Structures are given as C-alpha cells and as structure tokens.
Amino acid sequence: MVKAVILGAAGGIGQPLSLLLKLNETVTELALYDIVNSPGVAADLGHINTPAKVTGYLPPKEKNAPNDGLKNALTGAHIIIIPAGVPRKPGMTRDDLFKINAGIVRDLATGIAQYSPKAFILIISNPVNSTTPIVAEVLKKHNVFDPKKLFGVTTLDLVRASTFTGEISGHDSRDIRVPVVGGHSGITIIPLLSKISPSYSFSKEQIDSLTNRIQYGGDEVVKAKDGAGSATLSMAQAGARFADAILKASVKGEARLIEVSYVHLDADKDGGDKIRATVGLDYFSSTIELGTNGITKIHPLENLTAFEDSLLKAAIPELRENINKGVAFIKEDSKL
Numbered sequence: 001m002v003k004a005v006i007l008g009a010a011g012g013i014g015q016p017l018s019l020l021l022k023l024n025e026t027v028t029e030l031a032l033y034d035i036v037n038s039p040g041v042a043a044d045l046g047h048i049n050t051p052a053k054v055t056g057y058l059p060p061k062e063k064n065a066p067n068d069g070l071k072n073a074l075t076g077a078h079i080i081i082i083p084a085g086v087p088r089k090p091g092m093t094r095d096d097l098f099k100i101n102a103g104i105v106r107d108l109a110t111g112i113a114q115y116s117p118k119a120f121i122l123i124i125s126n127p128v129n130s131t132t133p134i135v136a137e138v139l140k141k142h143n144v145f146d147p148k149k150l151f152g153v154t155t156l157d158l159v160r161a162s163t164f165t166g167e168i169s170g171h172d173s174r175d176i177r178v179p180v181v182g183g184h185s186g187i188t189i190i191p192l193l194s195k196i197s198p199s200y201s202f203s204k205e206q207i208d209s210l211t212n213r214i215q216y217g218g219d220e221v222v223k224a225k226d227g228a229g230s231a232t233l234s235m236a237q238a239g240a241r242f243a244d245a246i247l248k249a250s251v252k253g254e255a256r257l258i259e260v261s262y263v264h265l266d267a268d269k270d271g272g273d274k275i276r277a278t279v280g281l282d283y284f285s286s287t288i289e290l291g292t293n294g295i296t297k298i299h300p301l302e303n304l305t306a307f308e309d310s311l312l313k314a315a316i317p318e319l320r321e322n323i324n325k326g327v328a329f330i331k332e333d334s335k336l
C-alpha cells in the first residue's frame with residue numbers, strides 16, 4: 001500500500017496536483033484534505049480508472065471538536081504534500097504570506113507528528129524558506145523529526161531554469177538540468193548556470209538576464225494572473241515530478257535519484273556540514289540523492305564562479321532571517 005496525502009487539495013495547486021498523483025500508478029491510495037470541497041474533488045478524481053482509491057476529508061464543523069478528517073487523511077501516509085495556504089497577489093513578497101500560512105502549516109504539521117510521523121513530507125506552502133523550518137520545529141517538539149524525510153519543494157525553480165535556458169541554448173528543455181540552490185524567494189534563488197547539463201556557454205548578458213528571470217519567475221506569473229493568485233499548474237507539475245522521485249526511490253528502490261530540495265543540513269552530516277561551513281545556515285536548497293529512507297547524500301557546493309559566489313553572499317542574510325523567523329514562531333509558541 002502506498003498512500004499519498006495532499007493537504008490543501010481543493011486549491012489552485014491542490015487540484016491539478018491531486019490529478020497528477022491519481023495518474024501516478026505507484027500510488028494505491030490518495031487522501032485529499034482541505035477546509036473546503038475535498039470530498040467533491042475526490043469524487044471527481046475517483047472516476048479515473050487508475051489504481052489509486054481516492055478519499056476526501058474535511059475538518060469538523062464544530063469549533064473545538066477533534067479533527068478526525070485530518071487524522072483519517074494522515075493515518076498510514078507514505079508521502080504527504082502540503083500546498084495549503086494563501087498565494088501572493090501583485091506587490092506582495094512570499095514573506096508577506098507568513099502571517100497566515102505559518103499557522104496553517106504549524107497546525108497541519110502537528111497532525112503529521114501525531115498521526116503519520118514516519119511519512120515523507122513535501123512543503124509547497126510559502127514562504128518555503130520559513131515553512132520548512134516550521135514543520136521541522138513542530139516535529140522536533142514531538143520528538144519525531146527525521147531530516148532525511150522533510151523537503152521544501154523548490155522544483156519549480158529548476159523547471160523554470162530548464163525552460164528559460166532552453167529558449168536560449170536551443171537544447172530540448174526536457175533534457176536540461178540546471179541546479180538551482182539556496183532558497184525559494186527572489187535573491188535567495190541561486191541558479192548555477194555554470195553547472196548546466198548539457199553544457200552551454202552563456203554570455204555575461206545572458207547569465208545576468210537568465211538569473212534574474214529564474215529568481216523572479218514567480219512574480220511573472222503573479223503579475224500575469226493579476227490578483228487571481230500565483231503559479232498553480234506549473235507548480236503542480238513540479239510537485240508531481242518531485243513526489244515521483246521520492247516514490248521511485250522509496251517504493252521502487254531506484255538508486256541514486258538526484259533532485260534539488262530545500263532541506264535541513266543534518267540530513268547528510270558529511271555533505272551538509274560542508275555546506276554549513278560555507279553558508280552558516282541549517283537549511284539550504286541543495287542537490288540531494290534519494291534512497292529508500294529519504295536523503296542519502298547532500299552534494300556540497302563546489303567550483304562556483306565568482307558571479308555565483310556573489311549570488312550566494314547576497315542570499316545568505318535573507319535566508320538566515322527567513323529561517324530564524326520560522327524557528328522562532330514555533331519555539332515561542334507555548335501551546336505546542
């Protein structure tokens with residue numbers, strides 16, 4: 001049995017992501033939880049003739065009743081994906097979402113700590129730089145934190161990097177891999193264009209404009225949607241790609257699966273400590289290798305160009321602030 005759970009399943013990302021997970025034949029059970037409309041989405045997807053049995057759950061109507069919906073959705077989970085929370089409107093930063101989304105993510109993480117602490121957890125809700133540490137701190141408070149199984153999803157940055165560089169290099173964008181490290185907001189997004197595969201030599205101007213476009217790709221969509229939210233469809237594809245990598249490594253035992261994700265650097269002491277020595281942070285989006293039980297290796301940062309090194313230096317203070325804000329939010333929460 002491979003149970004996938006989506007928390008925030010009725011939203012702009014949640015619905016297409018649920019569809020893509022329903023089409024993933026490794027999944028045998030798909031549990032959809034949201035505060036609205038999840039039974040409807042589940043009924044709709046349930047008519048698709050793929051193996052996964054789909055169920056939808058809501059929280060209780062009465063204010064202080066136990067949340068059996070969340071409990072039943074989470075129990076027995078193999079992988080949990082969280083796109084619950086509000087998206088940006090034009091003029092907002094991802095950090096502006098902290099006020100609302102931090103509490104949503106904290107409460108869902110508390111449910112995970114209680115009902116499915118051994119699952120793989122993928123965080124999409126923004127600001128990812130802070131929400132990932134929030135989940136880790138909740139799990140730590142319940143003594144169930146496994147850094148090898150917690151992932152801030154930054155795959156959309158890699159998807160964009162493949163698309164945008166393909167437009168210039170002429171390579172098929174499906175074959176292009178660009179590591180994008182650091183974090184998931186503006187200047188904390190660090191595309192390592194010198195490490196592009198297949199290799200390509202960009203001009204200085206191309207590096208400047210591609211870097212800027214990858215860093216602010218999210219804003220491009222927010223602007224185009226003009227108040228109706230942020231990236232949903234491309235995010236669903238990116239989330240499904242990352243979830244599939246986890247499923248291939250953990251269920252099918254495919255070895256040395258390589259992705260990039262925003263992780264706690266304790267997930268691999270060796271590689272993690274090397275990055276820590278450079279950046280002085282506990283969380284960083286890095287190239288990782290996946291195995292049956294999660295992260296097996298974090299690749300250190302090596303041979304950065306002077307330009308990439310300047311991007312890294314510019315990212316660190318904001319990333320530190322985002323991480324500290326998430327950690328403090330849980331440390332100072334006396335209810336937990």
Ligand SMILES: NC(=O)C1=CN([C@@H]2O[C@H](COP(=O)(O)OP(=O)(O)OC[C@H]3O[C@@H](n4cnc5c(N)ncnc54)[C@H](O)[C@@H]3O)[C@@H](O)[C@H]2O)C=CC1
Binds near residue numbers: 083086
């Ligand atoms: N990591 C990434 O690369 C990306 C992250 N995002 C983020 O994903 C989040 C979701 O975006 P959208 O799907 O566009 O928003 P949306 O508003 O369309 O959907 C969010 C869903 O979460 C649900 N929700 C709210 N509170 C909840 C709770 N306590 N428990 C369960 N569900 C709850 C809502 O009912 C709604 O269905 C946003 O924070 C957005 O910034 C968006 C794009 C890319």
Ligand SMILES: O=C([O-])CC(=O)C(=O)O
Binds near residue numbers: 219222
């Ligand atoms: O820009 C946003 O707010 C949503 C997001 O994280 C992205 O599209 O990368």
